[in-house]
Amino acid sequence: MAFDKVPHERLLYKLEKFDITGKLRLWIRSWLCKRFQHVCLEGVTSEWVEVLSGVPQGSVLGPILFLLYINDLDESVKISLLKFADDTKILSEDDNIQLQLDLDTLLKW
Numbered sequence: 001m002a003f004d005k006v007p008h009e010r011l012l013y014k015l016e017k018f019d020i021t022g023k024l025r026l027w028i029r030s031w032l033c034k035r036f037q038h039v040c041l042e043g044v045t046s047e048w049v050e051v052l053s054g055v056p057q058g059s060v061l062g063p064i065l066f067l068l069y070i071n072d073l074d075e076s077v078k079i080s081l082l083k084f085a086d087d088t089k090i091l092s093e094d095d096n097i098q099l100q101l102d103l104d105t106l107l108k109w
Helices: 008-017 022-032 061-070 096-108
Strands: 035-037 049-051 080-084 087-091
Touching (some): 008 022, 008 061, 087 096
């Protein structure tokens, strides 16, 4: 589910910050963008819509792009975070005020 939430344009912006530019960035852009999908249920098919977010699951590159996207998640918080794939755990030591401040910051992120 988290892999589906990655906005393509914001991911591409972050890739530039990692100095992933030029032909490689253009290739990633063409791999992510201009994809369309539709839903078919009991013989009824929806309209085709452009996919504006998400990294393709089941690919080798998808999880790597996701990790690059969330890499800065813990830069603006004081509590410790443990990140593994699409799972993030908060390590808090009974400082409820700081925990709430950091949760608010993560929500804005």
